[in-house]
Amino acid sequence: MDVEELRQRLQFEPDALPLSSQSLKVCKIDFDKVDSAFDWLEQADNHHLICLSDPLYPPLLQQIYDPPSMLFVKGQVNGLLAPSIAIVGSRNMSLHGADTAANLARDLSSYGFSITSGMAAGIDGAAHKAVVANNGVTLAVLGCGVDVVYPKRHKSLYDDIQQDGCIISEFWPKVSPVAGHFPKRNRVVSGLSLGTVVIEAARKSGSLITARLAMEQNREVFAVPGSTIAGYHQGCHDLIKNGAKLVEDAADIIEELGCLSEYHLVQLHHRHHIQASEMSNLPFPSQLASLLASVGYETTTVDAVVEHSGKPIDLVLVELLELELQGWVAVVPGGYVRLKRS
Structure with missing residues (x-):
């Protein structure tokens, strides 16, 4: 790839920039770093560079105030397509904190969510x-x-x-970790996610930065409570006092996300790269048949779906979300309506 192609990939093409900033931004390109990045891209098939205008760029991240202009991705790039929930917390976790993080992550993963975090020690x-x-x-x-x-x-x-997932960074290959990078990293963690779960955070925990960023990004924030004596739960308790949802298990998270705004649902459609015209071509998920049969062509409450299907509410909310993403049902005031026959 030559310099002009590079400029196009990195969105530095002159026609796309205000005249006053063209020369400044072009001059700031470090072509040694560019060469290094291309060397890295050529090393393996699972190395990817995703620019802000790329169709694979995660739409939820694209909507934050300052999205990264590009993402270096190592692994399965399609891992970016699943709706994600962030889990963050103390680096010096307790055994109970470790079990809580593992249980929530495993259960949410089983329901089809990806789990985003910062690969730090601890939670x-x-x-x-x-x-x-x-x-x-x-x-x-x-x-x-x-x-x-x-x-x-x-x-x-x-x-x-x-x-099955991927490693993500907005920093150039070979860049070392320094303290100033982690707040920037945290905004990407929360920006990729529908909501952020905080476990075992003290009042000065870096996890609270992620929670604050999630709030600023208009995303859901969840917190796991703990002992009122142990200091490493105080940050979580403060979050709950300030409006974060108290979490005891995955059902608490799924229940909240089951009431996603129409805005977020549109973003999820984009994340899966499915156009409305293609919805009718998707195969019907047979495991959802009993739930779909519980939703009528008139407004059906969630309680009625739970009672008719005989499924627990946490599973009902997840499956309703999946049916909505695939165009089988729609959210209406008071519940759901069925849109088509299976």
Whole structure:
């Protein structure tokens, strides 16, 4: 790829820039870094560079105030397509915190969500590992180059994540982790996700930065409560006092996300790259047949769907969301209506 093609990929083409900033932005390109990036891209088939205008760029991340102009992705790039929930928390987790993170990550993964975190020691790592063990999709956002393993103890986890998910960074390959990178990393973690779950956060925890960013991005924030004596739960308690949803299990999260705004549903349609005209061509998911039969062509309440289908409410909310994404049902005031026959 030559310089002109590079400029086009990185959105530095002169016609796309205000005249006053053209020369400044072009001059800021470090072509040594560019050469290094192309070397990295050519090393393996699972190395990807996704620019802001790329169809694979995650739409939810695209909507934040300052989305990265490009993402380096290592692993299964299609892992970016599943609706995601972030799980973050203390690096010095307790055994209970580790179990909580693992259980939530595993259960949410089983319901079809990807799990996004920062691959840090502690809660991040516990969440990633649980998803990998469950053969689910997990996304690790780094505060360094995508080819730099940090912390080094997570080398095997770094490799395992790429089997079904991916490693993501906005930083150029070979860039080392420094303190100033992690707040930038955190905005990507929350920006990729429908909601952020905080586990075992002290009042000065970096996880609270992610939670604040999620709020600023108009995303849901969830917090797991704990002991009122132990200091490493105080940040979570403060979040709950300020409006975060208290979480005891995955059902609490799914219940909240089951009431997604129409805006977020549109973004999810885009994430799956399915046009409205293509919905009718999708095969009907047979495992959802009993639930679809519980939704009428007139307004049907969620309670009525639960009673008729005999399924637990957390599963009903997930399956209704899947049916809505595929165009089988629609949200209306008071519940759902069926749109077509299977």
